[in-house]
Amino acid sequence: MCGITGIFMQDVQAGQHADIELLKRMTQSIVHRGPDDLGLYASEQACFGFRRLSFLDLKLGNQPIFNEDESIACVVNGEIFNYQELRNDLIKRGHRFRSQMDCEVIPHLYEEYGINFLNRLNGQFAIALHDVKQQKLILARDHVGIAPLYYHYKDNTLLFGSEIKTLLNSADVSRSIDLISLDQIVTFPGMVSPRTIFSDVKCLPPGHVMTVDKQGMQIEQYWDLDYPENNPNTQPHTDAYYVEKLDHLLRQAIKTRLHADVPVGFYLSGGLDSSLIATLAHDMDPQQVFNSFAIGFGRADIDERQYQQQVVNQIHSNHHEQIFDYEQINQRLTQAVIAAESPLKESYNTCSLALSQMVQQQGIKAVLTGEGADELFAGYVGYRLAQQSRGQEEPFDLEFMLEQQARKTLWGDENFFYEKNYHEFHTLKSSLYSADTNAALLRQHCTSQPIINPARIANRHPTHQRSYVDFKLRIADHLLADHGDRVTFANSVEARYPFLDIDLINFVRTIPPELMLKNGNEKYLLKQLATKTVPESIIRRKKFSFVAPGSPFLLKNKPEWIMDMLSRATITRQGIFNPDTVERLTNSAIRGAHDINQTFETDFLMVVITTGILLREFVES
Incomplete structure (x- = not known):
């Protein structure tokens, strides 16, 4: 590319x-x-x-x-x-x-x-x-x-x-x-x-x-992800059929993406998806010594090096890793925003920049990575939580009626839950915005209009509904954009995605959704395939989202440029956010009163900081 x-x-x-x-x-x-x-x-x-x-x-x-x-x-x-x-x-x-x-x-x-x-x-x-x-x-x-x-x-x-x-x-x-x-x-x-x-x-x-x-x-x-409508009379094949067909298509997708007149490497996160790609690539060409790249953290709660090393030891790759700390995030955050051309909610784009820089330094121009597997094979915790909550009645009151109205607008289905209650969240985020921003969004905001084609989730299995919405809201304009294309090409590196091969996607559409999430086990079918090549400890480990430290970690040393970005004078001059709210969030982060669980919470301060960077680099300059 x-x-x-x-x-x-x-x-x-x-x-x-x-x-x-x-x-x-x-x-x-x-x-x-x-x-x-x-x-x-x-x-x-x-x-x-x-x-x-x-x-x-x-x-x-x-x-x-x-x-x-x-x-x-x-x-x-x-x-x-x-x-x-x-x-x-x-x-x-x-x-x-x-x-x-x-x-x-x-x-x-x-x-x-x-x-x-x-x-x-x-x-x-x-x-x-x-x-x-x-x-x-x-x-x-x-x-x-x-x-x-x-x-x-x-x-x-x-x-x-x-x-x-x-x-x-x-x-x-x-x-x-x-x-x-x-x-x-x-x-x-x-x-x-x-x-x-x-x-x-x-x-x-x-x-x-x-x-x-x-x-x-x-x-x-000309194309859309179109899952089949619910059909209780469908007679699926055996599990083994789907595993073998998936094995063939994924191997083919990896093979074509390794084809180049220059070396191609791959990322290792320590999770199932990147480990499966790496071990299948090695299985197809055992004599080839691949280059693998990974990020580690000093914090044990988010560090995955022990799992990355298991794959490295198995495939004997030429492995490159970098340990990420506060200073790395501090130094790279501006570059991450410039590359993304967008505000960010997480700091992990700085890690992705470091990864692609390591790739470039090794003279490699392309890497294989595992994006797409979570969305296709029910990998996020939300799929499991949604399965557990099916059939449970929600309290029927005015707040719930307003939430149903929001869901109807967004998805065309008042009973489809995705990520959060949007009516409640609208009230919360309004406190983040300035009076002028709230006035502008009063006329039209992001939950006051449809966000997907509702026909694509009507009469579909709940797992397929969520997969479709993940493709529309998570994959294209986030994971493949600010977290993918921009941070790889910032260092002249191309990312390739075997799980997003169109032939593989078209086959996955036909797999019974019950094989994606079975008895609360996320990625059930993909794990069955992985037993052929991936270390068992990686297959059995609890789902671990690739995250990097949030704004409280970034603010603990009170870097001067970030404190200036969050100052009342700067926030007031920019006119987008509420300076009182930003001040309270900043003081709370400095005190260490609350860490951010990025799987379930929004890092509002990271949005404020990176919006400030965007304004400084693209608008005010």
């Missing part, structure tokens, strides 16, 4: 042309995503920029990419894992290729199938394609949202890029904060596309394609 930028003029008038100088500035701002090469494409109507991080065909694999007569031009941030079979089929159909690069199949697939070519891809990608003859621009993002794609559309001109900072090079793009997006960060696991923290910038949602031509802009969904 790399970085892409572009400018497209919807209707070119005589004497007009796309601004190539602006494009160059946009492209230069993401050189960290692709330090290996630069590519530019320019016509009167469109211009594209490309920064390359090279993996395949190191000599001939630069972009932009064209079809045979160059009537179709495209740039692609991504990897197409099934490119070999697609390429072979296209060659049989008469297409000619200029390189061995995976993404070269894109313009030829578009020639053959039009926009429907997206349904043939297995990969992680953000695509920009200029159809010169039709005077049309097509933007597309992969099924689950691994590759980012942001845009700004105004006065018949579209700007786009792999990161928000590309668009901020234009004077036409306002840096004003979208308060509803901030409210989403406080309320949900993260922001939900198409919103971003900047009101003038939008994010193309996962599984969507945008078309821009003389008639205007149109955005359509």
Whole structure:
């Protein structure tokens, strides 16, 4: 994967042309995503920029990419894992290729199938394609949202890029904060596309394609996670069938993601998912010595090095680790916000930056990681708690009626519980916001409007309902964005996700949900698969979320710059948060009166601190 930028003029008038100088500035701002090469494409109507991080065909694999007569031009941030079979089929159909690069199949697939070519891809990608003859621009993002794609559309001109900072090079793009997006960060696991923290910038949602031509802009969904409706008459296969099929697909996903002309490593968290990827990779190629990377902590309650080391000892990897402490978080927090282009609720993005820096220092450009398994296989504690609470009656009073109304608005189902009671939380978070922020959010806030497609959880099993919502609220715009793409590419490293392989996802959709969470045992089916390769102590250990110390830990030494960020003068000047509430939270954190349980509680002060960093770095400067 790399970085892409572009400018497209919807209707070119005589004497007009796309601004190539602006494009160059946009492209230069993401050189960290692709330090290996630069590519530019320019016509009167469109211009594209490309920064390359090279993996395949190191000599001939630069972009932009064209079809045979160059009537179709495209740039692609991504990897197409099934490119070999697609390429072979296209060659049989008469297409000619200029390189061995995976993404070269894109313009030829578009020639053959039009926009429907997206349904043939297995990969992680953000695509920009200029159809010169039709005077049309097509933007597309992969099924689950691994590759980012942001845009700004105004006065018949579209700007786009792999990161928000590309668009901020234009004077036409306002840096004003979208308060509803901030409210989403406080309320949900993260922001939900198409919103971003900047009101003038939008994010193309996962599984969507945008078309821009003389008639205007149109955005359509080409894929969604669609679980089957409840069917009590379904006769499932045996457990062994699902384990063997899952084993085959996961091994295939790992194999294709290890394919590159440069070394590929993997992260080790000490948990089931990364351990399974590492041990399967070793099982498939025992002679290969892989590089593994991990973070440890001085605090025993969150340190997982003993489990990481068990896997290292088994697969004999070349292991790299870094011990994280207060000073590491303090030093990297600003960089984490700049990379994320968003406020944060946790400090673990600083750990992720350290991980990708270790990868870069070892000369490795890509790593495999385990995101997606928790959402597909009922790995979070919320799945188990929801199962335990099914059938229990909730107190029927005015507060509960208002909560049911909130759930109905958000999910289309007044009985679906996700994470928290949102009516109660709305009252709590209102005390965090300033009077002006509350006044703005009174008109519209993040729980006053639908957040998902309610048809996708109607008549579905509760485990499937929660999985779908996790994909929409947790995966794409949080775990794969600020916690994934931004912190890896900040150090010129690409993350690859075997559990998010589209063939594997489509199979998991068919697995009976009872095999995901069985007798309160999270990830039951995945644990059955893991017995083949993963140490038993890791399989049997209690679910342990990857967390880093919260704001109380950060404030215990009262660093001057953070104290200034939380000062009454700064909070009042920024006008977003309530200075009285921030002062009380700050004093409580300094006294050590309360630690944050990040699994169940919101670290409000971390949001305040990182919002201040965002304002300082992107708005006030």
